[in-house]
Amino acid sequence: MATVSVRDVAALAGVSVGTVSNVLNRPEKVSPSSVQRVHDAIDKLGFVRNDAARQLRAGRSHSFGLIVLDAGNPFFTDLARGAEDRAAADGLSILLGNSGNDLRREAAYLDLFETQRVSGVLISPFGEQVARLERLRDRGIPAVLVDRAARGTSFSSVSVDDVSGGRIAAQHLLDIGRRRLAFVGGPRSIRQVSDRLFGAHSAVEATAGGSIEVVATSDLTVLEGRRAGAELAARTPGDRPDGIFCANDLVAVGVLQGLGILGGIRVPDEIALIGYDDIAFAQATVVPLSSVRQPSGLIGRTGLELLLAESSDGPPDEPQHIVYQPELVVRASTAV
Amino acid sequence: MATVSVRDVAALAGVSVGTVSNVLNRPEKVSPSSVQRVHDAIDKLGFVRNDAARQLRAGRSHSFGLIVLDAGNPFFTDLARGAEDRAAADGLSILLGNSGNDLRREAAYLDLFETQRVSGVLISPFGEQVARLERLRDRGIPAVLVDRAARGTSFSSVSVDDVSGGRIAAQHLLDIGRRRLAFVGGPRSIRQVSDRLFGAHSAVEATAGGSIEVVATSDLTVLEGRRAGAELAARTPGDRPDGIFCANDLVAVGVLQGLGILGGIRVPDEIALIGYDDIAFAQATVVPLSSVRQPSGLIGRTGLELLLAESSDGPPDEPQHIVYQPELVVRASTAV
DNA sequence: CGTTGTCAATGAATCGTTTCATGCTAGTCC
DNA sequence: GGACTAGCATGAAACGATTCATTGACAACG
Numbered sequence: 001m002a003t004v005s006v007r008d009v010a011a012l013a014g015v016s017v018g019t020v021s022n023v024l025n026r027p028e029k030v031s032p033s034s035v036q037r038v039h040d041a042i043d044k045l046g047f048v049r050n051d052a053a054r055q056l057r058a059g060r061s062h063s064f065g066l067i068v069l070d071a072g073n074p075f076f077t078d079l080a081r082g083a084e085d086r087a088a089a090d091g092l093s094i095l096l097g098n099s100g101n102d103l104r105r106e107a108a109y110l111d112l113f114e115t116q117r118v119s120g121v122l123i124s125p126f127g128e129q130v131a132r133l134e135r136l137r138d139r140g141i142p143a144v145l146v147d148r149a150a151r152g153t154s155f156s157s158v159s160v161d162d163v164s165g166g167r168i169a170a171q172h173l174l175d176i177g178r179r180r181l182a183f184v185g186g187p188r189s190i191r192q193v194s195d196r197l198f199g200a201h202s203a204v205e206a207t208a209g210g211s212i213e214v215v216a217t218s219d220l221t222v223l224e225g226r227r228a229g230a231e232l233a234a235r236t237p238g239d240r241p242d243g244i245f246c247a248n249d250l251v252a253v254g255v256l257q258g259l260g261i262l263g264g265i266r267v268p269d270e271i272a273l274i275g276y277d278d279i280a281f282a283q284a285t286v287v288p289l290s291s292v293r294q295p296s297g298l299i300g301r302t303g304l305e306l307l308l309a310e311s312s313d314g315p316p317d318e319p320q321h322i323v324y325q326p327e328l329v330v331r332a333s334t335a336v
Numbered sequence: 337m338a339t340v341s342v343r344d345v346a347a348l349a350g351v352s353v354g355t356v357s358n359v360l361n362r363p364e365k366v367s368p369s370s371v372q373r374v375h376d377a378i379d380k381l382g383f384v385r386n387d388a389a390r391q392l393r394a395g396r397s398h399s400f401g402l403i404v405l406d407a408g409n410p411f412f413t414d415l416a417r418g419a420e421d422r423a424a425a426d427g428l429s430i431l432l433g434n435s436g437n438d439l440r441r442e443a444a445y446l447d448l449f450e451t452q453r454v455s456g457v458l459i460s461p462f463g464e465q466v467a468r469l470e471r472l473r474d475r476g477i478p479a480v481l482v483d484r485a486a487r488g489t490s491f492s493s494v495s496v497d498d499v500s501g502g503r504i505a506a507q508h509l510l511d512i513g514r515r516r517l518a519f520v521g522g523p524r525s526i527r528q529v530s531d532r533l534f535g536a537h538s539a540v541e542a543t544a545g546g547s548i549e550v551v552a553t554s555d556l557t558v559l560e561g562r563r564a565g566a567e568l569a570a571r572t573p574g575d576r577p578d579g580i581f582c583a584n585d586l587v588a589v590g591v592l593q594g595l596g597i598l599g600g601i602r603v604p605d606e607i608a609l610i611g612y613d614d615i616a617f618a619q620a621t622v623v624p625l626s627s628v629r630q631p632s633g634l635i636g637r638t639g640l641e642l643l644l645a646e647s648s649d650g651p652p653d654e655p656q657h658i659v660y661q662p663e664l665v666v667r668a669s670t671a672v
Numbered sequence: 673c674g675t676t677g678t679c680a681a682t683g684a685a686t687c688g689t690t691t692c693a694t695g696c697t698a699g700t701c702c
Numbered sequence: 703g704g705a706c707t708a709g710c711a712t713g714a715a716a717c718g719a720t721t722c723a724t725t726g727a728c729a730a731c732g
Contacts, residue, residue, distance in 0.1 A: 003395070003475075005718055016682045021720055031680060046471070051451040052391035053718035056687050059339070061388065071416070077408045077434070093448055096432045098413070112429055115387040135382070139339075222620035253620070261597070261622045281617060284558035284589070286597045341688055352712045357690055367710060389688035392717050 004047045013041035024049065055117065060140070063093045064307060065113035066300075067106060067123040069147075071098035074279060075296045076124070079146065082300030083122060090308070092119070103127045114141065120307035122146055122300070130155070142310035146303045149321055156310070156319040158303045160294045162192050165326035166199025169245045169274050169292050172328055174207050176336045178243030178272055181212040184228045184255055185220060185247020193220075193247045196276060200245055213241065217251060225251035229258020233265050242271055243334075249275035249282045252289050256333070260286065273333040288331035295324050340383045349377040360385065391453065396476070399429045400643060401449035402636075403442060403459040405483075407434035410615060411632045412460070415482065418636030419458060426644070428455070439463045450477070456643035458482055458636070466491070478646035482639045485657055492646070492655040494639045496630045498528050501662035502535025505581045505610050505628050508664055510543050512672045514579030514608055517548040520564045520591055521556060521583025529556070529583045532612060536581055549577065553587060561587035565594020569601050578607055579670075585611035585618045588625050592669070596622065609669040624667035631660050 006024075010017045015034055022030050023038040030038075041047070055061045066083055068076035084094045095118065097109035106126050113121055114136060121136060121143040123129070130153050133143040143155055150157035173181055181204060188194045197214065204210040215232065217224035225246065232240055232255075246252035252275030259265040259273075267273050267287045275282060278293035302322055310316065342360075346353045351370055358366045359374040366374075377383070391397045402419055404412040420430045431454065433445035442462050449457055450472060457472060457479040459465070466489050469479040479491055486493035509517055517540060524530045533550065540546040551568065553560035561582060568576055568591075582588035588611030595601040595609075603609050603623045611618060614629035638658055646652065 003718090006720090007718080017719080018682055018684095018721080019680085022681085025720080029680080034680080048450050048475075050392070050453060050718055052388045052397065052453065053687090054720075055388035056386070056392050056689090056718080057720050059687070071407060072410050072413045074408055080407070081434070081436075088444070096434075098417070098432075100417075108424070114384050117386060117388060139384075222617075250620075257622050281558075284586075286593050339688090342690090343688080353689080354691080354712055354714095355710085358711085361690075365710075370710080386688050389717090390690075392688080392719090393690045395717070 003050075004045045005050070006047075008045055009038060009041045009047050012045060013037040060117045060119050062091070063095050063116065063118050064304065065095045065097065065109065065116075065118045065121045065123075067097045067099050067109050067121070067125075069099055069101055069124050069126055071096070071100070075147075075277065075294060078296035079124075079300035079303075082297030083304040084300075085297075086301040086304040099126050101126050107132070110136070114139070117141070119311045120144070122303045122307060124148060137315065142307055142315065144303045144306045144310070146299055149323060150319070151321055154319055156306045156316070156321065158299050158306065158322045159324070160299065160326050161323045162195035162326075163199040163202070165276065165292045165294070166196035166201075166245070167203045168199070168326065168328050169196070169276065170200035170203035170212070172274060172290070172330070172334060173243035173245060173272055174203060174210055176243075176272060176334060178241075179207075179209045179211065180241045181210065181243045181245060182215050182232065182241035183212055183245050183247070184215045184217060184225065184251055186216040186218060188216075190220075196245075196247055217247075220248045220251050222250050222254040222257070225254020225256075226258040226262070227254070229255035230262045231258070232271075233259050233263020237270075240265075240271065244271055244273050246273070246275045249277045249279045249289060249291055251275070252291070252333075253281065253285055256285055256287060256289065268333050268335060272336075278329050282329075283331065285333075287333045290331045290334040291329045293327045293329050295327070298324060339386075340381045341386070342383070344381055345374060345377045345383050348381060349373040396453045396455050398427065399431050399452065399454050400640065401431045401433065401445065401452075401454040401457045401459075403433045403435050403445050403457070403461075405435055405437055405460050405462055407432070407436070411483075411613065411630060414632035415460075415636035415639075418633030419640040420636075421633075422637040422640045435462050437462050443468070446472070450475070453477070455647045456480070458639045458643060460484060473651065478643055478651065480639045480642045480646070482635055485659060486655070487657055490655055492642045492652070492657065494635050494642065494658045495660070496635065496662050497659045498531035498662075499535040499538070501612065501628045501630070502532035502537075502581070503539045504535070504662065504664050505532070505612065506536035506539035506548070508610060508626070508666070508670060509579035509581060509608055510539060510546055512579075512608060512670055514577075515543075515545050515547065516577045517546065517579045517581060518551050518568065518577035519548055519581050519583070520551045520553060520561065520587055522552040522554060524552075526556075532581075532583055553583075556584045556587050558586050558590040558593070561590020561592075562594040562598070563590070565591035566598045567594070568607075569595050569599020573606075576601075576607065580607055580609045582609070582611045585613045585615045585625060585627055587611065588627070588669075589617065589621055592621055592623060592625065604669050604671060608672075614665050618665075619667065621669075623669045626667045626670040627665045629663045629665050631663070634660060 006017045006020045010020045099106035124147040145157040149159045204212045215228045274290040276292045278291040282289040282291045342353045342356045346356045435442035460483040481493040485495045540548045551564045610626040612628045614627040618625040618627045
């Protein structure tokens with residue numbers, strides 16, 4: 001159980017500890033023969049760097065913290081993956097925290113990251129943590145917000161344009177000739193919902209003969225979607241929309257069930273249907289769902305890059321707000 | 337940006353650094369008045385413990401590593417949550433790694449955990465990491481395998497009895513009076529698949545008049561399930577099973593689509609259907625799916641407890657293999 | 673030949689916390 | 703009053719990697 005340190009490696013290789021450290025960190029500064037001997041010694045002893053000592057000396061860790069709202073959500077797992085891959089490219093790592101929409105957990109992760117002296121925090125904030133994040137920044141730990149345009153704060157952010165996504169979805173329905181649209185989703189207090197609806201509105205308003213009604217749901221679940229779908233199916237054919245845009249894919253799956261199974265309405269012939277988020281399930285419904293995809297991995301990668309920049313150059317004069325455009329994914333539910 | 341250390345706290349509180357440390361770690365050894373003054377100083381200076389220094393001194397970190405096969409899978413997010421909550425109860429934390437069925441990533445996380453000197457590793461192994469884990473154990477880092485009964489290795493494990501789960505599912509179909517069963521799933525090379533099938537077999541064999549046929553799929557996806565469902569629906573009524581057990585919920589969702597929408601067969605009246613895993617979607621299908629639920633959180637919690645024990649008492653003489661029983665969840669798809 | 677510069681290697685000092693042997697004080701007991 | 707004890711407090715040493723001022727060797731140059 002004897003723990004192997006640079007000291008032991010140095011002794012075996014017949015060099016000083018300083019040289020061992022140089023081999024580890026700037027091998028180009030060391031003569032090839034020393035490099036060789038040090039490596040041999042490392043292999044022989046099975047030396048593994050002690051990160052704690054490294055961090056202590058460096059004053060900060062080689063990790064970044066990432067707090068996501070829901071680790072089960074593919075959007076966030078992809079985002080995390082993007083950030084991780086970017087970090088790994090520089091030999092850095094990510095500490096992943098799942099706040100699960102819980103203020104206490106979110107705060108606990110920030111505490112943890114602070115005691116760990118991470119090099120930066122990437123967060124999709126649930127609570128109002130701006131004050132807390134400012135304190136971290138005062139201590140030299142930068143933060144970048146993801147999945148939320150943080151205009152008005154002094155933090156940089158990386159997000160997706162939900163307004164644009166809503167417009168893209170509605171425009172697609174209009175492009176395939178539908179004019180009487182419906183938006184299914186709610187509550188509007190969720191920013192994503194209101195943004196997507198707003199975008200849809202703007203597309204419809206720009207189109208002659210276009211109209212859009214809102215069918216509110218109490219949350220974004222399959223069940224609520226089904227209820228809304230059944231409600232629409234029960235209308236007389238003339239009163240029904242011919243294109244439906246749902247606030248997310250779960251709702252769309254429900255609407256599809258409500259229309260098709262319960263109401264006997266054919267998708268996309270009678271009503272075209274499009275969701276949002278492009279969850280894995282969207283491809284696997286009876287009629288595969290069209291959807292709007294967010295560049296989740298890219299968001300994570302970019303967020304990490306902003307952090308890297310801030311952690312080496314210090315805080316920027318002006319926070320950057322990077323907004324990505326979502327992408328339309330066409331499947332059978334809107335195929336004409 | 338001045339970094340605040342115990343030294344500063346001690347100076348402000350008018351005590352020694354040793355006393356500050358004692359307040360932090362064994363307040364009962366310190367006089368109430370000192371405790372008070374130290375806490376005041378901590379608050380005033382905004383002191384935050386430096387974990388790196390703590391770890392360095394302690395020789396090990398206050399974290400455990402957890403490697404899961406698929407961070408998006410609710411089974412693993414629940415498992416992680418269980419482990420985290422248990423760790424948090426002792427003021428410890430979890431470093432979560434998502435191997436995503438990738439050997440390189442799995443190995444990279446083990447490297448990371450080793451340099452971080454975690455107190456233990458909880459892993460749902462993808463590759464054959466036994467040798468690697470033994471090396472870690474030699475260095476004083478215990479490991480426990482989750483979601484895999486590790487008999488034959490010297491490591492403890494926590495898993496779920498898939499044979500029993502298969503039996504429970506099939507028995508349930510038999511209990512509601514079905515006799516001509518079908519098992520849909522594959523390939524059998526996946527241990528979960530063969531175990532569940534084996535369990536189902538054993539239930540059927542113990543029942544007079546019971547039979548079970550296997551409808552193989554090439555993987556466990558909705559698409560394959562739908563194909564299998566359509567195939568069964570195309571048979572003459574007398575040739576069809578009256579109860580179907582699917583290797584997982586995705587397949588079951590597909591079968592439901594194949595039978596119902598494409599074949600016009602009523603579930604559960606003509607054919608009862610049960611899946612496995614109880615994914616969130618199982619409740620949201622047109623006919624809510626019965627399923628078999630695994631105690632994921634409990635697995636994580638128990639795994640962490642084994643680790644805690646091993647990390648304080650040293651390796652046990654005999655590895656422990658804890659096997660939990662899955663639980664039947666009855667919904668409309670088998671309601672009689 | 674003496675000076676200068678380059679390249680390697682050295683090893684003591686450092687990061688911040690915890691531990692532990694030691695010291696001090698006040699109280700208790702005989 | 704002296705001998706102990708219990709209760710607190712002290713502060714130097716230790717953990718292991720990195721840094722940096724310094725040394726040494728050697729070549730190039732005038």
